[in-house]
Structure formats: structure tokens, C-alpha cells
Amino acid sequence: LTIVESAAPEQSTPKRAVIVAIAEPARAAAWRERLAALLPDYTVVDDTEPTPADRVRYAMVWKPRRGFFGAYPQLRAILSIGAGVEDILSDPMLPQGIAIVRMIDDALTVGMREYVLLHVLRYHRRQPELEAAQQERRWQPIDAGTAAERRVGIMGLGVLGCDGARHLSSLGFKVAGWKRKPAAIDGIEVFAGREGLDAFLARTQILVCLLPLTAATRELIDAEFLKKLPRGACVINASRGECLVENALLAAIDSGHIAGATLDVFAREPLPPDHPFWTHPKITITPHIASLTALESGARHIAAAIADLEADRVPLGLVSRGNGY
Amino acid sequence: LTIVESAAPEQSTPKRAVIVAIAEPARAAAWRERLAALLPDYTVVDDTEPTPADRVRYAMVWKPRRGFFGAYPQLRAILSIGAGVEDILSDPMLPQGIAIVRMIDDALTVGMREYVLLHVLRYHRRQPELEAAQQERRWQPIDAGTAAERRVGIMGLGVLGCDGARHLSSLGFKVAGWKRKPAAIDGIEVFAGREGLDAFLARTQILVCLLPLTAATRELIDAEFLKKLPRGACVINASRGECLVENALLAAIDSGHIAGATLDVFAREPLPPDHPFWTHPKITITPHIASLTALESGARHIAAAIADLEADRVPLGLVSRGNGY
Numbered sequence A, B: 001l002t003i004v005e006s007a008a009p010e011q012s013t014p015k016r017a018v019i020v021a022i023a024e025p026a027r028a029a030a031w032r033e034r035l036a037a038l039l040p041d042y043t044v045v046d047d048t049e050p051t052p053a054d055r056v057r058y059a060m061v062w063k064p065r066r067g068f069f070g071a072y073p074q075l076r077a078i079l080s081i082g083a084g085v086e087d088i089l090s091d092p093m094l095p096q097g098i099a100i101v102r103m104i105d106d107a108l109t110v111g112m113r114e115y116v117l118l119h120v121l122r123y124h125r126r127q128p129e130l131e132a133a134q135q136e137r138r139w140q141p142i143d144a145g146t147a148a149e150r151r152v153g154i155m156g157l158g159v160l161g162c163d164g165a166r167h168l169s170s171l172g173f174k175v176a177g178w179k180r181k182p183a184a185i186d187g188i189e190v191f192a193g194r195e196g197l198d199a200f201l202a203r204t205q206i207l208v209c210l211l212p213l214t215a216a217t218r219e220l221i222d223a224e225f226l227k228k229l230p231r232g233a234c235v236i237n238a239s240r241g242e243c244l245v246e247n248a249l250l251a252a253i254d255s256g257h258i259a260g261a262t263l264d265v266f267a268r269e270p271l272p273p274d275h276p277f278w279t280h281p282k283i284t285i286t287p288h289i290a291s292l293t294a295l296e297s298g299a300r301h302i303a304a305a306i307a308d309l310e311a312d313r314v315p316l317g318l319v320s321r322g323n324g325y
Helices: A025-038 A106-124 A127-135 A159-170 A193-202 A223-227 A246-254 A295-310 B025-038 B106-124 B127-135 B159-170 B193-202 B223-227 B246-254 B295-310
Strands: A016-022 A042-046 A056-062 A077-080 A099-101 A151-155 A174-179 A189-192 A206-209 A233-237 A258-263 A283-285 B016-022 B042-046 B056-062 B077-080 B099-101 B151-155 B174-179 B189-192 B206-209 B233-237 B258-263 B283-285
Touching (some): A016 A025, A025 A042, A025 A056, A025 A295, A106 A151, A106 A206, A106 A233, A127 B283, A151 A159, A246 A258, A283 B127, B016 B025, B025 B042, B025 B295, B042 B056, B077 B295, B106 B127, B106 B151, B106 B159, B106 B258, B106 B295, B174 B193, B189 B193, B246 B258
Parallel strands (some): A016 A042, A056 A077, A151 A174, A174 A189, A233 A258, B016 B042, B016 B056, B056 B077, B077 B099, B151 B174, B233 B258
8 A cells, every 4th residue: 555645845835816707607517527537736716705916817708797806916817718709808908918818629610610500591592482382382493503603702811711611611512711911821812991892792692690799890780781692692690799780681681682691699699579670580599509618628727828828838718918819 | 717517417306315204393394394305315394295105215204193104105314303202113914124224413412411310410419409489488408418429320221321321420429320231330320121220229319310202111110129229319301102001100199109200201292281290299390391302403303314324324313123112
């Protein structure tokens, strides 16, 4: 029998803390537990527990309350469990000079890939029209043509956008992308900036919005924008509700210019019960489930980011405050 | 100025004929025109035109009337514009010893690939449940998990089945296939014959039927078969309606064992207006549009098959009468 002595001294300095601010308790507990297992050198605490403020070195958050960050003078970085960080950046109490890291997670990428493929194929194959025909017991064969005849446009060519574009392209779709700055991406026609927008929209039959929410993308999809899509185009929004002017979309659909929309995100979530989107026959609602961060791989991403920051390396997913993502 | 003399003698022997038997006149005319352009050495005629019976060497058909083939003593081969040839094989007047060639067409493969991906993703991501929640204005986030957790089973591993299996597999789905005889296919677990069926069904959450209609597959999907799928499984049938016992499917859905079905094919088509499938909330009807032969590439396949037969080569898509496909 070998007795292994504890390596820790009796009177150790108190561990540094990672504070978890995730509104939903069950979800917070699950993340806390996963992260604690990966970070033995840290105490992982909930923001509802009393914790000495100057011990808090990192915060792992999802939609934290306004002013949250001001309470921790030693905070070195904020780690988001989602890919969008607009709620963090818009907090006026956000300290200068601390790092913000957004979620980059394989499960997030795979989930969005599946969502984008499903809903692009659904419009491409005119499944909503077939379901309307079924409602009326109408046998109405439709030849939707093949992907090679269908032009899909992806707005936002980050990790999720590029992945979706690549998979659509490999199914034969004619895929173009739009982003802030010019870039060369294999197999995808890239349009850039405000000056590339009109041409991008004019050639796009199925539009997929995967943009981060920033000052430049807020309410980007408005009446004028929608007019630039060809008649009969469909819109899929899986980024942030605020990228789209909801009334403008309703008007464009009701005028017959836009054939349909599939929306995963909304200006207010949950979508209020009296919102006209719920009952609109040309609008498909999904309750912000396009892509969900997986606990296991998501916690690994955050632990790796903390290790990088401690070693003065640039972590994956480091946010540029200037760009907003 | 050069005058080129016609190479054809004044008194040529009458051209051999390809007869077209496609019930829908507009469709028949389009096929006739395409094929005529590819076969200058043949007269391509409609079966409604008076044509000397002994000049007819090939017949291009879709659901020909019973006994059609008996009229042409010099018939060498029957060329189907669809992938399924059960209507030809079941004709008691079908002459012995003539070749039957089924359609193999890229557009047919691509169309089925899109259909299979769309409807597998639709069940995988629980889109019908989300749409039911929308009907009730219910914000009900569902974590469907990723493809890696979903087991899809493809029945029939011909050109269409293998292609669908490969694409589902590359999206991360756990794909198995079932066929008549054992075979090794990369990345797909293959179950074979009656003895492999139970294990195949037991592991399958989303079943896709792409089987040819033969004596062995007729009414294969019956009450006992459906019981062997796990509770909550979904069924997609894009082969032939007769592979499935319609009442057994209805009973299995109504008992809660089968969660839903998407059907492109039916024992009677068009599906009669009073058929219970139309209004069943768990059944999605598509009007035999999963996969359509493209005129251009389809006519090329038929012209190539005729050239092969004339040169005593085995044409692509040659049907085995014994196997039924």
C-alpha cells in the first residue's frame, strides 16, 4: 500500500475564481460543473454566491445583466457561451482592456450546418407549397429543378457562414457570400461591403443571414434591402432578430415580393404570443434552436481560451471590439 | 462555292423506328423531340401514330398500357424513362428475350439525394413538432442533438440508395443500409436479406425506403415490420407505394409507435381525394416528385443504351428479370 501525500500545502493562497453568469439555473449548474472539472486551479462559482470580487479573474456568461462586469476589478476576460457577443459589447459598464472571447464550438458549427441545409433545401424543393397543397388535398406535382439551378446567398462568412456555404456548394447549389471586407473563399463568389450588396441581393433566390449583430448590421434587412432581392426570394434568419426589420419583412411578404421566411431569432425572445409572425402562413418560426453550444466541447473551448490568455497567447474566438465580433 | 452531294441514296430503306409510349402528350412530345435529335438513324414515332409494326426496334415507355409490347415482333429492347420497371415486368404479354433498360440519370440521382437529405434532416431536427408548436404559438426550444446521434437506415442500396447513404454519412449521420444480398460499402453498415432485417430495423430511427418494387418487396413494410422499428421512428417512402401496407402505417402512427411518415408514392396515384393520408397530422404527402428524370440527360442515357445494344455491349441500367430491377 502506498500513501500519496497531498501536494497542496496546508495554507494555500485562495484559488482564483471563474464566475458564471447564466440566467437559467440548471444550465448554469451544468456549465459550472463541466468547467470546474477542466480547471482544477480555479474555483468556479455562480454569480449568486458570495465571492470576494477581487478573486474573480474570468467570467463565463450568457446574456449577463447590465453592469455585471463593473463589480470585478481583477477581471481579465469575459467568455461567452454563445457565438454572438452583442449583449456584452453593448454594456456601458464594460471595462476597457479586458479580453472578450466568443464561443467557437464544433457542435455549434454542425448544428448551424444542419439548420441551413434543412431550410435551404426546404425552400429549394418548395416544401411549404407542397404542404399547402396537401392541406387542400391537391395532387400538384412541382418540378423544383436541382440545386445547380438554385442561387443561395449567405450573409456573414465567419466559421458558421463558411461552413454552410461549403456544404451547400458541395450539394451543387450556386452559392455566393456577402461580408464586410473582400476575401477569397474556394467555390464561393464573395461580395463585399455596401458596394457589393446590391449585386449580391439581385442574384440571390434564397438568402441566409448569419451575420453578427453590430452597429452596421442592426436593421440591415429593411424594406429597401428586401426590394433588392428578386421577386419570389426566401429569407432565412439564424443570426439575430435585430438584423431584420420585422414589419418590413411582413410587408414584403404580404406584397408577394418575398415568398417566405424562416426565422430562428427575433427582436424579442421568446416571441410574444400576440406577434403576427406566429400565424403568418408564409413564416416558419423556430425557437432559437438553429444551433446550440454543446456543454462538453463548449467548456473545452473556454478552458483552452483561459489557458491561452494565461500564457499570453491569442485565444480562438477573441473578439475585436471595433468589429463587434 | 462547293456543292456537297447528299450521301443518302434516293431510294433508301425505311428507317428503323423507336416508338414512344408515354401517356401524357406534352411529355411524350418533349421526349420524342429530344430523342430524335440524338438518333438521326431512327424514326422516333408516337404510339398513337400509324407505324408499320415490324419497323419498331425500340420502345421508350412510361407506364405503357397492358399488352403494348405484343404488337411489335421486331422489338429488341424496352427503355424506361423511370428508374422503376415493375409496370413493364408485370405485363403478361412481355416478350421473352428482349432487353429492358431502366433509367439511370444524374438528375434522378441528384433529385433523390436532395429529397432524402431534406426529409431526413426534417425529422432529425424535429421540424414537424416545431411547426405544430408554431400552430399553437408555443415557444418550445427543442435540442434535437446532432446528426452523429441519429441513426438513419436506407432500404435499397442501388445507385440512389448508395448516393443518399454517402451524403447522409458525410453529414455525420449514423447510416446503415439494407439490401437483398451482402455487400461492402464504405462508411455504411450493410444488413442483408430477411435474416438481417430485424437487426437493421431495431437500430433505425429514420427509415428511408428506396427499394425497387418486386415480388419480395411488395407490401414488405407491414404491421409486423413497423413493430420492429424502435418507438418514435419515422418512415420516408420514395420508391413505390406498393412496398408499404397503407393501413398498417396508419395504425402504427395512431398507436404512437411510429412518429411520422413522409410519402412520395402511393398504391394509387394521384392519391384519391378521400384518402386518409391527406389530412393525417403526422403524414407528409409529396406528389411523386422526389426525383424526376431530366429530359436532356435522360434522353442521352437512352440513346447511349441503344448504341450499346446495337454494338452488342451491355447497356447501363440493364434490368435483370429475375431480380426485378
